[in-house]
Amino acid sequence: MAIADNKRPRSTGRSRTTISDLAAHLGMAKGTVSRALNDYPDIAEGTRLRVRRAADALGYRPLAHAQAIRTGRVRSVGLVLQVNEHDGHRPFLADFLAGISEAASTADWTMTLATAASDQDTLRLMSKLADEQKADGFILPRTYLEDTRVSALLAGDVPFVLFGRTGDPRGCAWFDIESEAAMTEAVLRLAKLGHTRIGFVPGGPGYTYATLRRQGYLEGLKQAGLSFHPALISEPALNRVDGELAAQKLLSLDVPPTALVCSVDRAAFGAYDAAAALGLEIGKDLSVISYDGMPEGALLSPPLSTFSVDLRHAGARLTELLIRRIRGEAVEDLRDLAKARFLDRGSHGPPTRTPAELAHHVKHQWFPTGGRTK
Amino acid sequence: MAIADNKRPRSTGRSRTTISDLAAHLGMAKGTVSRALNDYPDIAEGTRLRVRRAADALGYRPLAHAQAIRTGRVRSVGLVLQVNEHDGHRPFLADFLAGISEAASTADWTMTLATAASDQDTLRLMSKLADEQKADGFILPRTYLEDTRVSALLAGDVPFVLFGRTGDPRGCAWFDIESEAAMTEAVLRLAKLGHTRIGFVPGGPGYTYATLRRQGYLEGLKQAGLSFHPALISEPALNRVDGELAAQKLLSLDVPPTALVCSVDRAAFGAYDAAAALGLEIGKDLSVISYDGMPEGALLSPPLSTFSVDLRHAGARLTELLIRRIRGEAVEDLRDLAKARFLDRGSHGPPTRTPAELAHHVKHQWFPTGGRTK
DNA sequence: AGAAGTTCCGAAACCGGTTTCGGCAAGATG
């Protein structure tokens, strides 16, 4: 109560110092001040310093949108997240955003975020943000082999950078994790332990990474000198249930794999379920190596061996690339790859049974009455 | 290759249609067009329609920052997330963001997001965003009883809305989940099942919710007609390890509780660990009810009974309130509470032992040699 | 019919910056 009622003229605050105030205070033209602050070459060094000093003495902060009206840039990176879909990266969303925010902040930029419920919604939101110039460009997470966002942005001449590769890279800047190399490494590790039949659970079709990881698996077989059996590649699985089904099917083969390489952790979780149902011990009877590095994997027994991705770094790198893209650098110079880090935990080891023994065990467990119907 | 080289004058695109273009096309003054589009009362209905039609015929989209220069509003809600700290809500971050984005989008606003590494960093980022007018106001997640952000924003006359309450609500708009009511309900449910000694694991001191939940616990005891024993309130626990220690200590009391109410799920996870170490079965020997609704809780055995929060709704509501705040509504009209939803799962049931029996069991298990030294 | 209101729109100022242009003064050149 008391004196609290000092009725200011509504949201006046102290009206900020504008560039005109600053110019008046310095006795110069405001154009000069502007050029001084923006490092134009036709300003004397002494003047530049005087201006700068006065600027922070008066606490001058240019309005981003007032600058934008002339420069056409609001210094903001756009990000449209699609939240409906499966998302192994969801636990890391905060890290990803932190990476973007940090890199943006360093360059004196900001991030404009929106969430979409569908592909179409994503396009709509991006076009709106671009039209109103709320963002100067976009980071595109989760790329498809054929990505409608890419064609739309290319057509609209809106700068962007992909997190992931795409079918036709022309006009695209991108950053990606070499997950195919991780898959190769997984196969080689397993082969070195003595596995000769190694199954593969692919990711969602359409996504670029799914194709790449499959290639990485094949490359691993080749380097290990193992022959490829199409039957050892299951149906795609992006969640626990599908992962269980996939593993179940692979393990029911006449000559089942003794090790599984999974494209995503969630599928690997399902493989644990399948193994449990069949009375198989993970890391012994069945080895599993996966990809994503989800924290839940560490809680399983045995903990899941998987490849983890530094999403904070990814966000930061993508932001740098996007800003440089917006500033006009050629896309060919704005492409980068990083490696995934292997988390060597307990879910893989030397095979304890031959495929034949494993098949016998499975058949016995799975069809206790010996039937093979259905 | 081929013809691909059509060398446009760099990022020309087709230069957007401005309000002047539109005015020229209509043969009117641009001021008139602006007023027509913004529903000024001194524009004839027919004119308004003509303008609107022409606007979407030409695909006119005003530049947000060009508007802002005069209106002083960029139509953006600011959000600064602190990512270093413990965070039970982290798995729901996407939902929270989706709620904000949706509500903002509905009002034709956007969201500007930043992440900070410390309290100080948060203040710095908010002040920068506000100064540059990249955001018109802020959503403040995770409030403290004494919140430096609140005083800073009040001093700077920057609009904001709290997610959570704070010690001194003057000048504050807020939205919160009534987690104290959830705690009360938890106690009542346990009392109804026959528990008479119910322990409480508080949340982090300083946070407003911690105090409220403690009060809710006390209120529950009171309503259930149970007497309060200070020893039944443990040290604060915000993570699994501390939760385990807290539960261990409570269970080692001479007259231990047969049920635990935990302020946060993570602490409850620790209680599971403690129970396992003591050979106690959750839901039988020890009942647990918690708060947060983290998905991991459903994977425990038995699944954790907990209160879940609709963070998408929270984000949406906060955004509505903030926008109304920015538009000048009084803070007193911008306060709202919502309820948490109880997820009735397997971690609570009637007590299978009396406190005395439980104490005996614990002592036997925990000190197999009967000693009481360290 | 003239005065007084209303309705509705054009013209211009304005917001806070950036960028262009031109010119003065000092230094370099012949």
Place this chain on the structure above:
DNA sequence: CATCTTGCCGAAACCGGTTTCGGAACTTCT
């Protein structure tokens, strides 16, 4: 010493909107 540069800054236009102001045309009232 005259001229040509060059360095440096002021003045003004400009960006794309919004808001104020004033007045023409049209009603309404007396």
